[in-house]
Amino acid sequence: MTTAQITGFHHTAIKVADFELCLAFYKALGIETARSWGESPKRAAMLDAGDGNYIEVFEGGDADAASEARMIHFALRTPDTDAAHAAALAAGATEKMAPKDVEIPSHQGPLPVRISFVISPTGEIVEFFQNELT
Numbered sequence: 001m002t003t004a005q006i007t008g009f010h011h012t013a014i015k016v017a018d019f020e021l022c023l024a025f026y027k028a029l030g031i032e033t034a035r036s037w038g039e040s041p042k043r044a045a046m047l048d049a050g051d052g053n054y055i056e057v058f059e060g061g062d063a064d065a066a067s068e069a070r071m072i073h074f075a076l077r078t079p080d081t082d083a084a085h086a087a088a089l090a091a092g093a094t095e096k097m098a099p100k101d102v103e104i105p106s107h108q109g110p111l112p113v114r115i116s117f118v119i120s121p122t123g124e125i126v127e128f129f130q131n132e133l134t
Contacts, residue, residue, distance in 0.1 A: 002098075004058075007057070008052060008053075008101065009044065009053055010052070010053070010054060010098050011053065011054035011055060011056045012054075012055060012071070012074045013017065013056040013057075013058060013092070013125050014055065014056070014058070014061070014071070014074075014122075015058045015059075015060060015061035015082055016057060016058070016061040016122040016123070016124070017060075017062060017063035017069065017122060017123070018063070018121070018122050019040070019043050019057065019059040019060045020123040021087070021121050021122055022057050022090070022120065022121070023045060023047070023057065023090075024094065025088075025091050025120050025121050025122065026047050026055065026057075027058065027090075028087060028088075028090070028091030029076075029078075029084065029087055029088060029091065030087075031047045031048065031049050031050075031055065031076075032047065032048055033046070033047055033052065034046045034047065034048040035046050035047075038051070038059075039057055040059065041060055042058075042060060043058075043059040044056065044058045044059065044125075045057045045059060049076060051077075051101060053074060054072055055074070061122070061123075063123070063133070065123070066088060067119055067123050067124060067125050068125065070106035071118040071124070071125075072125070073117065073123075073124075073125035073127050074124070074126065074127070075126075075127035075128070075129040076116075076126060076127070076128055076129065077129055077130075078128050078129065078130050079130060080130065081099045081114040081115060081116050081128045082114075082116075083101045083127055084116075084128040085116040088118045088120070088128070091120065092120075092121040093118035093119060093120050093121060093126070094118065094119045095116075095117075096119050096125060097115075097117040098116060099114060099115070099116040099117055099128070100114070100115065101113070101114050101116055102107055102114075109133065111131065111133055112131060112133075113129060113131040114130040114131070115127055115128065115130070116128045117127055
C-alpha cells in the first residue's frame with residue numbers, strides 16, 4: 001500500500017468579484033504575485049504568502065456572496081498582529097475583531113496566541129495569527 005507523503009500546506013483558493021482590488025490589498029500587506037495567468041474575465045494569480053504558502057485568487061466571484069459561505073477564514077502567520085491588522089485597515093479592510101491575546105485550549109496544552117480578523121475589500125475573512133509554538 002502506498003502512503004501519501006504530505007510535505008506541508010501549499011495554498012488556499014478564493015474567488016473574488018474585484019480582482020485588481022484583491023491583488024492591491026494583499027500587495028499592501030507585503031504579499032506579492034508569484035504567478036498570474038488568464039485574461040479578464042477569467043484571470044487568476046498565485047500570491048506568495050511566504051514559507052511556500054500561497055493564496056490563489058480567481059476572478060469572477062459573486063460580490064453579494066456571504067464572506068463565510070464556503071470558507072470560514074484563512075490565517076496569515078505574522079510576527080506582529082497589531083501591525084498587520086493596522087496595515088490591512090489602511091489598505092481598505094474592515095475590522096471584524098481587533099487584535100487580542102487568546103489562549104486556545106488544546107489536548108496538548110494551552111496555546112497562547114495573538115489574533116485579529118479583518119474582512120478584505122473583496123470580502124474574504126483574514127485572520128492574523130501570531131504565536132511561538134506552532
